[in-house]
Amino acid sequence: MTGPLVTIDDITCRFGKRTALQGICADIAPGQVTGLVGPDGAGKTTLIRLIAGLLRPHSGHITVCGFDSVGQAEAIHGVVGYMPQRFGLYEDLTVAENLNLNADLRAVTGQERSQAFERLLGFTGLAPFTKRLAGALSGGMKQKLGLACTLIRPPRLLLLDEPSVGVDPLSRRELWRMVHELVDQGIGVLWSTAYLDEAERCGSVLLLNDGKLLNSGAPRGMTDRISGRTFVVRGLDPAGKRLVLDRARQRVGVIDALIQGRNIRLVMAEGAAAPTANELEAGADAAVEPVRPRFEDAFVSLLRGQGLTSNTGALPQGRTSETPPGDPDAVVEARDLTRRFGSFTAVDRISFAVRRAEIFGLLGPNGAGKSTTFKMLCGLLPITSGTARLTGLSLAEAPALARARLGYMSQKFSLYPDLSVQQNLEFFAGAYGLSGRTRREAVGGMKEGFGLEPFAASNAGELPLGFKQRLALACAIMHGPAILFLDEPTSGVDPLTRREFWSHINAMAGQGVTVLVTTHFMDEAEYCDRVGIVYGGVMIATASPDDLKEQARTPDLPDPSLEDAFIRLIERHDRDRKAAA
Amino acid sequence: MMTQGAARRLRLKGLVVKETLQILRDPSSLLIAFVLPVLLLLLFGYGVSLDANHIRIALVVENPTPEAERFIASFANSSYFEVDVMRHRATAEEDLVAGRMDGVVVLRADFAARLGQWDMAPIQLLLDGTEANTAHIVRGYAEGVWLAWARQEAMSRGLPIAIPVVAEPRIWFNPELRSRNFLVPGLIAINMTLIGTLLTSLVVAREWERGTMEALISTQTGLPELLAGKLIPYFVLGMTAMALSVAMAVFQFGVPIRGSLMVLFGASAIFLVGALAMGLLISTVTRNQFVAGQVAIVSGFLPAFMLSGFVFEIGSMPGWIQVLTHAVAARYFVSTLQTVFLAGDIWSVILPDLGAMTLIALVFLAATSVRTRKRLD
Amino acid sequence: MWTRLIALIVKELLSVWRDRKSRFVLVVPPLVQLFVFSYAATYDVTNVRIAVFNEDAGAPSHDLIARFEDAPDFARVLHLGSEAGIAEAIDSKEAVLVVHLGPGFSRDLLAGAPARAQLILDGRGSNTAQVVMGYATSIINNFNRDWAAAHSVPVLPAPLIERAWFNPNLMSLWVVVPGLVGILTQVVALVVTALSVARERELGTFDQLLVTPLRPWEILVGKIVPALLIGLAEGTVIVVAALFWFRVPLVGSLLLLYASLFVFLLSIIGVGLFISALSGTQQQAILGAFLFLVPAIILSGFATPIENMPEFIQALTLGNPMRHFLTIVQGIFLKDLPAELVFARIWPMAAIGFVTLGSAVWLFRHRLR
Structure with a gap:
């Protein structure tokens, strides 16, 4: 059979008043990975559920392997494997029990079952862990188990909903390897993701944004469209690169400009010439060179081309950012920071110092200890041994004073969802002890600077994601902190919103605020001046992103990405440890 | 390839095994199924008494x-x-x-x-x-x-006194008028409501919250297996808790049991099916543990406590509340329990009660199978 | 400091009120419970179904039975035709009481010999049986007195005159509704505090609070004051309903009532915070609150008198704030409980509050470290 596995014909789906999907037409072919790409809330999960026959469309038809998704949902369930978000595992059952349940549900018995188990346990490398509870597995192992459960009876179509969320880069590579083996057997795979770099590995991509299909086809087709329009400015003076970025942004014809390690990446509008280094006042050593376009460049230019420009206007001023006392080379300082939970050492003697106005990133897979380190630094978790100082103050000795100098924003945008924007701002102003005129000015300034005025009376929980993020940032910096802690600040946010967010952060760093950020996005790490890689509770490297890439450069990999560098570092660390042991 | 029927039995077996393992591993299931009933029995058996002896x-x-x-x-x-x-x-x-x-x-x-x-x-x-x-x-x-x-x-004083009419009370079934004798059997209805409705509504809502229900319904598992896969393990759990309660009532608190155990267990089975179906319905409609818990307490636990005649005489309530009590399955179950324990197999009481309980159970089962769809909308 | 505290309190009240779920928990269940409990939680025994098996043809037996028929608490009287009917009527719950008058009833009565009236009661509801027996005995006593007067039979040496103080008609409603002031404010205050920290943990805002300069005790005060205000408001609503809807008299001092409510709420909020500090999710908090509430209500004396309980359980109830508050609230409503007796109940609640709040604070600090 050579026709498409799935035909999606003019699908529209609404929830109440909200239109989740509108007029989607697409095909999914067998024997390749089709990427379903788009930011959170674009409609990816809805589309997958429609294909799996779990939702009914408002209009339009979906045919899966010749079966109609509404009338013949049962038949579809017989030929489709579906792994929902968070993998749909029973966390209080063991690996073997989860597999047994799924074998029972899929009527795989006897010889066939034992063969399937052997094949899948080998395939996923889960064989040593069959007696472990699924809840006790790491994110990567859960994802492999979830995949194994859907493969017990080999499906013709495999639907994977955000399989790489919460999974470290190593496991992500493993998963891609496994999926490619399946594709080689002729299975069609639909892989939904918010990571744009994953799109480049798909045979075909459906690009969703806000319920509409922006593009479909091979990813090359999309990047080809902007070929010759992407450039990199190299040889910048590290201190002045943010000013150059601002100038680049304001130039006509620049669609996108962002910091990439030491360099600045530019995407030009169609027909616009790239600016010269002189025009950008980038310094004597600077040069503008063309580079190969990435999928993200294409995505951003597509969105911006639709008039979806984002506001990067007036930057809000923190109340005051007085130069904090203490050593400007160690505004944040960790010395032999250690945290044990029972006999388990989550963080083992981590030391580093962050300079004033520096953006420092903590990078590492889930469970490596970066969140634990982060929490100890801002006083959320007691320190087992070692010291953490903020602007020279110890959190243990002067907690209130130290906390008054820090701003904190967590990945969940910890706002009170039932309070209005105004009430959230007022509350955090009050919690930092601002009152009377100071409070009114601070709240007013934040509303104006972040464009929150039109939403002042709406509940924080009902804001669009991008505005939630702005509000969370506003609440964190209202009191003019000297240090800003950001915990996975842009997970699940679309690239445009992420760019806008980073323009705020860059501006704050420009004003002298020191920023500490944790992330597992490799490209987010590129925005940082320096990154520390945390792995197995140890800081295995601290360097600028470019230096890290430099270290990973080999003859067969002349231009490594940060992810390559990251994986290489981890592999080397594992090897060294094995050798030592 | 196996036959349709064999595949169906296999799926059902898989679901029952899974649910059983989950019950055994989840402390909150065991808490609601065993600790809470025993706590209530002890409190009511020892702590609560309407008998004024001092x-x-x-x-x-x-x-x-x-x-x-x-x-x-x-x-x-x-x-x-x-x-x-x-x-x-x-x-x-x-x-x-x-x-x-x-x-x-x-x-x-x-x-x-x-x-x-x-x-x-x-x-x-x-x-x-x-x-x-x-x-x-x-x-x-x-x-x-x-x-x-x-x-x-x-x-x-040698007065030629005579009492014109002498009252001679005879109290049947419970001559010493021990309140424990009617409170403890009634409590079995409360305990089974806790297990059937509260526990079931929580565990099914949890499947929706954790996304495992989505994985289940994307397989070929049919509705009957899905429902039976939930009902069977919790039915067994409920009947176990029931047997435990009966044993405590008889051996610990000395409540007589004058009817037959068969009638007792038969009535309990019918009541439990209704309570389970109600729990399934609540969780299917709410799909959220917090709301399901609240709804189960307000619509299951409280009526079983207040409106079943367990402590408070239904006949003495205002008319509109009396009408309400007819929809409470526990009302019929409490009446059967008190009769089977204290009086015996009195069919003129038990049969209408069983009829009403069966009707309520059927209504909830029907509502559950109509509301449960193999879809997410 | 005041700026931070006020900001916290305002935030807490706003977020309780603006969240649909918690607003629902605050308003709907307490109101439904107020009405259903007030009317359903009754030990009054009225509308009793009784039956009569009269084998006697004389006028006196008809006179006695007429008195049963006219009694206000008996709904209707079923006349049985045979002895077998007695068992049937009781077994099938057709009647709670059967009055059986033998064939010689009138003859004995006229002859001055004791005439027997057999009262057969259904012991399945021991409480009802007891009360119905009381009703029947009163009717027979009245009959006896009138008979004695009319026939100049020598009478008993001295009559017993009964009077119920504070609640002359012995209405359950007058007892239950004041009790609900305690029960329902307890439920609301407990649930609000138990959920508040758990909810902030789930939202992630608790971490956000901890990185502000707010000190741990300020955060706790910021949780206690709103719950106190909500509890006082809830209590006020129920007091108003008791006075103007249920028409329960309030003869004692309102000021004393509020003073005790204040201390009572503090002790309950301590328990709520303790549960909150222990539980990571709202689910656990709800379960914890439920596990505390059920015994707290059963052992408060609300449903059954404390003095009927075994000694060791009676001792246990002294640690239950609800028990003390129940005595106060029923006392102030119905019998103008003197101030010194109120204080005798307030200080145990204060002591319990001191312990619960103290251990909640300790647990919080312990969990934060």
Whole structure:
């Protein structure tokens, strides 16, 4: 059979008043990975559920392997494997029990079952862990188990909903390897993701944004469209690169400009010439060179081309950012920071110092200890041994004073969802002890600077994601902190919103605020001046992103990405440890 | 390839095994299924009693005479009363206000002198109305003591006294009127509501919250297997808890069991199916543990407690509440439980109760299978 | 400091009120419970179904039975035709009481010999049986008195005159509704505090609070004050309903009532915070609150008198704030409980509050470290 596995014909789906999907037409072919790409809330999960026959469309038809998704949902369930978000595992059952349940549900018995188990346990490398509870597995192992459960009876179509969320880069590579083996057997795979770099590995991509299909086809087709329009400015003076970025942004014809390690990446509008280094006042050593376009460049230019420009206007001023006392080379300082939970050492003697106005990133897979380190630094978790100082103050000795100098924003945008924007701002102003005129000015300034005025009376929980993020940032910096802690600040946010967010952060760093950020996005790490890689509770490297890439450069990999560098570092660390042991 | 039927049985087996393992590993399931019922049984068996056996009564004797002494003796000899003799009415009244006394009997100074003149020697009994129920009981016991005293008194004076009508109470099923004997069987209905409705609604809502339901319904598992896969393990769990409760009632609390165990378990099975179906319905509609828990408590636990006749007499409630109680399955179950435990297999009570419970169970089962769809919308 | 505290308190009240779920928990269940409990939680025994088996043809037996028929608490009287009917009527719950008068009833009565009236009661509901027996005995006593007067039969030496103080008609409603002031404010205050920290943990805002300069005790005060205000408001609503809807008299001091409510709420909020500090999710908090509430209500004396309980359980109830508050609230409503007696109940609640709040604070600090 050579026709498409799935035909999606003019699908529209609404929830109440909200239109989740509108007029989607697409095909999914067998024997390749089709990427379903788009930011959170674009409609990816809805589309997958429609294909799996779990939702009914408002209009339009979906045919899966010749079966109609509404009338013949049962038949579809017989030929489709579906792994929902968070993998749909029973966390209080063991690996073997989860597999047994799924074998029972899929009527795989006897010889066939034992063969399937052997094949899948080998395939996923889960064989040593069959007696472990699924809840006790790491994110990567859960994802492999979830995949194994859907493969017990080999499906013709495999639907994977955000399989790489919460999974470290190593496991992500493993998963891609496994999926490619399946594709080689002729299975069609639909892989939904918010990571744009994953799109480049798909045979075909459906690009969703806000319920509409922006593009479909091979990813090359999309990047080809902007070929010759992407450039990199190299040889910048590290201190002045943010000013150059601002100038680049304001130039006509620049669609996108962002910091990439030491360099600045530019995407030009169609027909616009790239600016010269002189025009950008980038310094004597600077040069503008063309580079190969990435999928993200294409995505951003597509969105911006639709008039979806984002506001990067007036930057809000923190109340005051007085130069904090203490050593400007160690505004944040960790010395032999250690945290044990029972006999388990989550963080083992981590030391580093962050300079004033520096953006420092903590990078590492889930469970490596970066969140634990982060929490100890801002006083959320007691320190087992070692010291953490903020602007020279110890959190243990002067907690209130130290906390008054820090701003904190967590990945969940910890706002009170039932309070209005105004009430959230007022509350955090009050919690930092601002009152009377100071409070009114601070709240007013934040509303104006972040464009929150039109939403002042709406509940924080009902804001669009991008505005939630702005509000969370506003609440964190209202009191003019000297240090800003950001915990996975842009997970699940679309690239445009992420760019806008980073323009705020860059501006704050420009004003002298020191920023500490944790992330597992490799490209987010590129925005940082320096990154520390945390792995197995140890800081295995601290360097600028470019230096890290430099270290990973080999003859067969002349231009490594940060992810390559990251994986290489981890592999080397594992090897060294094995050798030592 | 196996047959449709065999595949279906295999899926059902898989689901039942999974659910059983989950029950055994989840502390909150075991907490609701075993700890809570035992706690309630102990509280009700030992802690809750409507039997007033230690009524504190103040006897105010303003003028201690031999006649008054005899009166005091008759109260002091009663096993129901703890008597405190006082001289002053004011002290006794203070005690009544403070709640230190359940009742006050006043013999006035001229009690002895006026004895024998029916209208002239009143003995006053003051009751504490803030304990309305106790007051009823105190009144009953005091009247009994008074009557016995009066007859004795008349006889000793050689008065040709005769009581025109003598009441001879016979109390069936529970001659000592132990409240434990009807509270403990009724409690079984509460416990099974907790397991059937509260626990089931929580666990199914949890499957929706954790996304495992989505994975389940994307397989070929049909609705009947899905529902039966939930019902069977919790049915077994509920019946186990029921057997435990019955054993505690009989061996720990000495409640007699006069009907047959078969009827008891049969009725429990029917009630449990209804309670389980209600729990499934709640969780299917809410799909959220927090809301499901609230709804299960308000619509399952509280009515079973308040509107089932378990403690409070349905006949004494206002008409509109009496109408409401007809929709509460626990009402019929409590009635059957009390009858089977204390009276026996009285079919004229049990059959209508079973009929009503079956009807309610069928309604909930039907509603559940209509509401549960193999879709997410 | 005041700026921070006020900001916290305002935030807490706003977020309780603006969240649909918690607003629902605050308003709907307490109101439904107030009405259903007030009317359903009754030990009054009315509308009793009784039956009569009269084998006697004489006028006196008809007179006695007429008195049963006219009694206000008996709904209707079923006349049975045979002895077998007695068992049937009781077994099938057709009647709670059967009055059986033998064939010689009138003859004995006229002859001056004791005439027997057999009262057969259904013991399955022991409480009802007891109360109904009381009703029946009263009717027979009245009959006896009138008979004695009319036939100049020598009478008993002295009658017993009964009077119920504070609640002359012994209405359950007058007892239950004041009790609900305690029960329902307890439920609301407990649930609000138990959920508040758990919810902030789930939202992630608790971490956000901890990185502000707010000190741990300020955060706790910021949780206690709103719950106190909500509890007082809830209590006020129920007091108003008790006075104007249920028409329960309030003879004592309102000021004393509020003073005790204040202390009572503090002790309950301590328990709520303790549960909150222990539980990571709202689910656990709800379960914890439920596990505390059920015994707290059963052992408060609300449903059954404390003095009927075994000694060791009676001792246990002294640690239950609800028990003390129940005595106060029923006392102030119905019998103008004197101030010194109120204080005698307030200080145990204060002591319990001191312990619960103290251990909650300790647990919080312990969990934060």
